[in-house]
Amino acid sequence: MEMTSAEKHVNKTPQSWEGRDFRPADDHELREVLGRAFDYRGDVTIQLKTGDQIVGYVFDRNEGVAQPYIKMFLADQQEPQTIAYQNITGVKFSGEDTAFGRSWEDWAQKTQKPQPS
Amino acid sequence: MAVPLSQMVTVAHYALSQQVRRVKRYPLVLMLEPLFRCNLECAGCGKIQYPDHILNRRLTPEQCWNAADECGAPIVSIPGGEPLIHPEMPTIVEGLVQRKKYVYLCTNAILLERKLDEYHPSKFLTFSIHMDGLKEEHDHAVCREGVYEVAVKAIRAALARGFRVTTNTTLFEDAQPTRVRKFFDEMMELGVEGMMISPGYSYEKAPDQHSFLKRDRTRTLFSQLLSQRKRTWQFNQSPLFLEFLMGKRDYECTPWGNPTYNVFGWQRPCYLLQDGYASTFQELMEETEWDRYGTGRHEQCRDCMVHCGYEASAVKDTFSSWSGFLGTVRATLFPNAV
Numbered sequence: 077m078e079m080t081s082a083e084k085h086v087n088k089t090p091q092s093w094e095g096r097d098f099r100p101a102d103d104h105e106l107r108e109v110l111g112r113a114f115d116y117r118g119d120v121t122i123q124l125k126t127g128d129q130i131v132g133y134v135f136d137r138n139e140g141v142a143q144p145y146i147k148m149f150l151a152d153q154q155e156p157q158t159i160a161y162q163n164i165t166g167v168k169f170s171g172e173d174t175a176f177g178r179s180w181e182d183w184a185q186k187t188q189k190p191q192p193s
Numbered sequence: 194m195a196v197p198l199s200q201m202v203t204v205a206h207y208a209l210s211q212q213v214r215r216v217k218r219y220p221l222v223l224m225l226e227p228l229f230r231c232n233l234e235c236a237g238c239g240k241i242q243y244p245d246h247i248l249n250r251r252l253t254p255e256q257c258w259n260a261a262d263e264c265g266a267p268i269v270s271i272p273g274g275e276p277l278i279h280p281e282m283p284t285i286v287e288g289l290v291q292r293k294k295y296v297y298l299c300t301n302a303i304l305l306e307r308k309l310d311e312y313h314p315s316k317f318l319t320f321s322i323h324m325d326g327l328k329e330e331h332d333h334a335v336c337r338e339g340v341y342e343v344a345v346k347a348i349r350a351a352l353a354r355g356f357r358v359t360t361n362t363t364l365f366e367d368a369q370p371t372r373v374r375k376f377f378d379e380m381m382e383l384g385v386e387g388m389m390i391s392p393g394y395s396y397e398k399a400p401d402q403h404s405f406l407k408r409d410r411t412r413t414l415f416s417q418l419l420s421q422r423k424r425t426w427q428f429n430q431s432p433l434f435l436e437f438l439m440g441k442r443d444y445e446c447t448p449w450g451n452p453t454y455n456v457f458g459w460q461r462p463c464y465l466l467q468d469g470y471a472s473t474f475q476e477l478m479e480e481t482e483w484d485r486y487g488t489g490r491h492e493q494c495r496d497c498m499v500h501c502g503y504e505a506s507a508v509k510d511t512f513s514s515w516s517g518f519l520g521t522v523r524a525t526l527f528p529n530a531v
Contacts, residue, residue: 117242117243117244118244119244133243133244133246133247135247135457135470136457136458136469136470137469138469147470149246149247149250150246151244151246152246171244172244174242174243174244175239175242
């Protein structure tokens with residue numbers, strides 16, 4: 077799977093996919109990266125075969141049908157968009173990884189766990 | 194009695210009618226998530242990590258009522274996010290109450306006292322207050338000082354106005370049995386109708402991954418908590434589920450027992466796992482590969498003993514066999530009997 081230069085320098089932590097940019101070479105790689113996009117708790121940028129880009133949150137994917145697809149919510153649209161795998165050429169994890177542990181780490185720095193009295 | 198008789202009769206009638214009709218899979222509690230936005234960021238929560246444009250989405254009252262009608266479960270639990278943030282929540286609740294659904298509005302209670310005027314006391318409406326322990330433990334769990342005292346004040350105000358109030362408590366690895374038992378005393382002294390307790394689920398997205406309970410530890414902890422139970426403690430949940438948590442019973446997960454509907458649709462397979470979405474409740478029930486999930490079948494189900502998967506199993510046990518029914522009677526009347 078080809079990675080752009082973005083991957084080399086963006087990640088805040090080794091666990092975060094934020095900033096990574098993929099150009100899958102085949103169907104297997106495409107499924108793998110779209111699976112990651114489905115798990116990702118931030119917006120992604122989908123590169124289409126038409127040359128267009130779509131930015132939004134991938135909340136569903138279905139590989140159990142003849143034409144596998146993802147479903148996305150775009151920031152400025154109420155209804156979700158459905159995009160067939162076959163129309164996708166690239167995926168960039170462009171939005172902030174909101175799942176990357178913020179609260180606990182911040183809280184742990186500020187306070188100690190309570191001691192039973 | 195923790196749960197009103199009318200609610201018990203409704204649930205019993207519903208479950209028995211499903212059994213008589215030989216319905217293999219039926220829902221017991223609709224988990225309705227009208228929004229993901231919350232006014233807290235608890236370390237054990239994996240529900241709110243989304244971009245802003247997702248957190249700003251809301252289910253409409255019509256979507257909520259349609260989900261309740263589609264699902265048909267007698268109980269509707271409204272978690273989130275923080276439901277009281279939703280500007281149309283009183284309308285949503287009113288419509289559900291008109292449908293004679295028993296509504297559990299789950300809230301951290303930060304906004305409760307100032308919103309009480311927007312709701313009407315009813316046997317169909319219960320405020321289920323998130324309380325994860327005594328002051329120190331609760332404020333620590335919700336990552337903000339002072340929330341426990343706000344919640345206690347709101348509980349008192351809601352009770353004074355005649356609302357049904359329960360607590361819901363998630364317990365993590367560092368739970369201290371003596372402190373939790375003291376917490377039970379404190380909640381019952383406040384006058385709540387009952388308490389709901391559950392081990393925390395290891396959300397993949399939750400920031401604190403070190404504090405979730407493994408199965409053996411869960412059984413040990415809940416045995417310590419619930420053995421030699423005080424008569425004053427009332428639990429607003431199946432007594433057989435409590436025995437399951439104590440390791441006295443073994444159940445398979447019933448992931449369709451608490452189906453979840455939110456801004457993405459009907460969540461597969463359960464309230465805790467996100468393995469995709471169905472457009473309709475029928476599609477969820479008929480097209481989800483249920484056999485893929487549960488302890489021993491799915492990696493993310495390995496240590497789960499959470500109420501949304503196993504309480505429905507316990508309720509089904511009560512209404513599907515004489516041993517289950519008699520066990521429920523015994524566990525209700527004599528909770529400390531072996």
